[in-house]
Amino acid sequence: MTHKARFYVVWKGRNPGIYATWVDTEAQVKGFAGAKFKGFDSLKAAQLAFEGAAQPKAEQGALWHLTSPGGEMPEQPIPDSLSVDAACSGNPGWLEYRCLDNRTGRVVFKEGPFQDGTNNVGEFLAIVQALAWCKEKGLKLPVYSDSRVAISWVRQKRCKTNLKPTEHNQKLFALIRWAERWLAENPYDNPVLEWNSRLWGQISADYGRK
Incomplete structure (x- = not known):
């Protein structure tokens, strides 16, 4: 307890x-x-x-x-918030990601599968897409991710992946370029928070494939 x-x-x-x-x-x-x-x-x-x-x-x-990775969180996540998660079958591998409304449990969006992707790339894209969705809807909901790497990339407004372009992941790299451009051009008020798996268990958007 x-x-x-x-x-x-x-x-x-x-x-x-x-x-x-x-x-x-x-x-x-x-x-x-x-x-x-x-x-x-x-x-x-x-x-x-x-x-x-x-x-x-x-x-x-x-x-x-609340807005930096590594710190302790309150006893429970903020109810009115979004959570994102990615699942990848390898490194690289088949990648998909999604966003969940923590209040209702509704899937806000899901993308993929994309070939030759990585989990961190998926988490990064999911966070940015969640921020873009909130901005379009006029919402300031916090966005949770359990990936410190992806959160840091969002703050730096750059996907610092070592993933190499292939003939199979061109669409994925197009999404990365879109996400970086969106971050460069769009200020946002939504806190991007690290999900505390130690206290709260798996993130609500988790695919349950571990």
Whole structure:
């Protein structure tokens, strides 16, 4: 069972401070780019942490960082959000990817199979397509992926794959060019978050083929 914090310190959010409930904390950090916050067992510990430093050190404990990979997440994923996942039969191999609405469980889109692809390429394309779909619909839903590599590529606006072009993956490389161009030309407000498989299990969009 996940231990629940009693107090939360928000160092970077809409209104930095100490909050007694996750609901109040989430209101300060959800959708806020670069939000930084952490849970504590006591008010005293929270006060010392908040007054002691504006930026906590990593060795002081797990920092909940909604928009960067590697940090701890809240006890549950944000319900109103999207999740993406890719499945690839080899490296390279037959690739497909999809996006799921976490509130309803509905498949928002699915693509593939594509020959001579990789899992990270699929995750990258799925994230960008989810962002493009949200922008078209006027939605600011967070997008979850369990691929740190793909999340970093999205932030850098470039698919840094070592995959080689072949006669079979020309359509896949056309999608990569589209995704990079879309990222270069379209600002977006949707947080791209890492799915915490350790706490939450397999990502909701998972193909279940592992």
